[in-house]
Amino acid sequence: MDNKVRKHYRCKGRELALQYLFQFDLTGEEFEEVSIGRFMEQALEEDKDDRKRQSKGRKYAEELIRHVVANLAEIDDAVTSRMDKDWSWQRIPPIDRAILRLAAAEMLHVEKVPPIVAINEALELGKTFGSETSRGFINALLNNLKDTLERNPRGERRES
Numbered sequence: 001m002d003n004k005v006r007k008h009y010r011c012k013g014r015e016l017a018l019q020y021l022f023q024f025d026l027t028g029e030e031f032e033e034v035s036i037g038r039f040m041e042q043a044l045e046e047d048k049d050d051r052k053r054q055s056k057g058r059k060y061a062e063e064l065i066r067h068v069v070a071n072l073a074e075i076d077d078a079v080t081s082r083m084d085k086d087w088s089w090q091r092i093p094p095i096d097r098a099i100l101r102l103a104a105a106e107m108l109h110v111e112k113v114p115p116i117v118a119i120n121e122a123l124e125l126g127k128t129f130g131s132e133t134s135r136g137f138i139n140a141l142l143n144n145l146k147d148t149l150e151r152n153p154r155g156e157r158r159e160s
Contacts, residue, residue, distance in 0.1 A: 009056035009057040009060060010060050010113070010121075011057075011121065012056075012057030012060075012061075013056070013057040013058070013059070013060030013061040013063075013064060014060075014061070014102060014121055014125060015061075015125070016040065016043055016057060016061035017060075017062075017064040017065050017068075017102055018095075018098050018099060018102055018125055018129065019039075019043060020036065020039050020040075020061065020065055021065065021068060021098040021102060022094055022095055022098040023039070024069075024098075025094045025097055031069045036062055036065055040058050040061065040062070063110075064102060064105055064106065064110070067105040067106075067109045068101050068102065068105045071105065071108070074108070075101050075104045075105055075108065076089060076101070078104050078108060078145055079100045079104050079141055079145065082141050082145055083141065092137075093130070093131065093134070095130050095134070096126070096130055096131075096134050096137065096138060099122050099125050099126055099129070099130065099134070099138055100122070100138060100141060102122065103118045103119060103121070103122035103138070103142050104142070104145060106118035106121075107119075107142070107145060107146065107149060108149075111151075114151075114154050115146045115149055115151070116146070116154060118142070119139065119142045119143065123135050123138060123139055126138045
């Protein structure tokens with residue numbers, strides 16, 4: 001019996017989207033729908049997860065990638081406007097940029113995911129894929145972003 005803990009499909013989707021966005025950032029290639037399909041085929045070919053979770057994870061990854069790409073300037077501005085004046089976007093390691101973009105996209109454009117969940121998931125990605133300092137940096141920026149949102153951290157709309 002396999003004792004491996006199975007991840008929720010959204011966690012799997014976030015990991016796939018993170019890998020794609022990291023690659024997208026490093027290569028500087030223009031976004032193309034075809035590139036998502038090729039990437040997903042390669043990534044999921046190695047994954048022995050059950051097909052239903054794989055399919056749902058892939059769909060969620062594609063949704064997140066499309067949100068990031070379609071709103072890249074807005075997302076980058078939302079994050080960079082919360083950075084210290086001494087920091088520049090290019091100074092941030094590419095994996096951390098990808099994590100920040102992914103979480104900001106969820107916070108700004110995915111109503112079904114509460115902001116605090118997006119932050120917690122970003123911290124987990126930072127722990128797994130980032131450096132020792134990634135989590136603190138990611139947490140500070142995303143918490144600042146969370147405080148500017150029109151919905152409360154648990155996902156409901158704030159009272160006006």
